Amino acid sequence: RKEVEQDPGPFNVPEGATVAFNCTYSNSASQSFFWYRQDCRKEPKLLMSVYSSGNEDGRFTAQLNRASQYISLLIRDSKLSDSATYLCVVTYSGNTPLVFGKGTRLSVIA
Amino acid sequence: DVKVTQSSRYLVKRTGEKVFLECVQDMDHENMFWYRQDPGLGLRLIYFSYDVKMKEKGDIPEGYSVSREKKERFSLILESASTNQTSMYLCASSLYGGNSPLHFGNGTRLTVT
Numbered sequence: 001r002k003e004v005e006q007d008p009g010p011f012n013v014p015e016g017a018t019v020a021f022n023c024t025y026s027n028s029a030s031q032s033f034f035w036y037r038q039d040c041r042k043e044p045k046l047l048m049s050v051y052s053s054g055n056e057d058g059r060f061t062a063q064l065n066r067a068s069q070y071i072s073l074l075i076r077d078s079k080l081s082d083s084a085t086y087l088c089v090v091t092y093s094g095n096t097p098l099v100f101g102k103g104t105r106l107s108v109i110a
Numbered sequence: 111d112v113k114v115t116q117s118s119r120y121l122v123k124r125t126g127e128k129v130f131l132e133c134v135q136d137m138d139h140e141n142m143f144w145y146r147q148d149p150g151l152g153l154r155l156i157y158f159s160y161d162v163k164m165k166e167k168g169d170i171p172e173g174y175s176v177s178r179e180k181k182e183r184f185s186l187i188l189e190s191a192s193t194n195q196t197s198m199y200l201c202a203s204s205l206y207g208g209n210s211p212l213h214f215g216n217g218t219r220l221t222v223t
Contacts, residue, residue: 032209043200043214044153087153091209097143097168098212102152 003027004090006101014109017078021104023088024070033064033071036087038103044087047073078108113137116201116215123222129188131218133201141204142184143212144168144176146197153200159184191222 003026013019025033033050048055050062050071061074075082088101117132135142143158145168155168157176165176173195177185184203188195199218204210 034211043216044212045214046211049211089211093209097155097158100153102150 004088004099004101006088006104008102008104010105010107012107012109013078015078015080017108018074018076019078019106020072020074021086021088021106022070022072023101023104024068025088025090025099026069027090027092028066028069029092030069030090031093032091033062034089034091034098035060035062035071035073036089036100038085038087040084047086075106078106080108080110082106083108114201114203114213114215116199116218118218119216121218121220123188123191123220125192125222127188127191127222129191129220129222131186131188131199131201131220133184133186133215134182135184135203135213136182137203137205137213138181139203139205139213140181141206141210142178143202143204144174144184144186145200145202146170147200147217148197156186191220193222196220196222 005024035047036044037047038044050064054063059076063072085103085105087103090099114135144156145153147153154170159165159178175187201215202212204212
């Protein structure tokens with residue numbers, strides 16, 4: 001079975017803090033990786049793709065470590081509006097559906 | 111922007127009723143998916159479809175069926191609703207196969223009494 005594991009949290013951090021989440025995946029055949037964000041009572045929305053070389057989008061940095069089979073998300077200078085659940089997503093080749101982790105809940109506190 | 115529209119935001123049905131959840135996407139996406147989301151269990155895939163009239167079982171298909179007669183529309187059917195099907199149901203679509211990100215509808219919160 002293809003598994004994606006995340007620490008459920010919650011991570012409670014003060015505004016301005018840096019916080020990092022890890023996500024491990026069990027199947028080495030994994031091809032593509034994403035981070036989604038889900039606000040309370042809303043649908044998940046794509047936050048960013050994760051590329052082999054790592055990628056950055058403003059305060060957010062995603063990294064992939066294929067050897068250890070994990071991806072990470074780093075959020076710098078946390079804002080109150082970053083409070084959400086962050087879902088790790090792994091895909092495989094062909095028409096195999098994406099596999100979601102159960103999510104990590106982040107609360108940024110004033 | 112891709113728009114995935116689910117027909118109802120909230121739905122209350124009685125045990126034993128047949129329930130239809132409709133989903134329409136406007137970006138000519140090949141692939142469509144139905145998930146349910148429950149606290150502590152995350153997103154679980156019910157059914158998916160990679161083409162018109164084609165369907166594949168996901169992780170939890172029991173008690174559900176689907177229909178995809180047109181490319182833009184993917185319907186989830188609860189043949190005989192039960193209380194354990196009370197959940198948030200999320201439809202999603204993607205352009206290609208497994209490597210394309212998903213675009214979600216805003217969900218249908220179904221309560222079965």
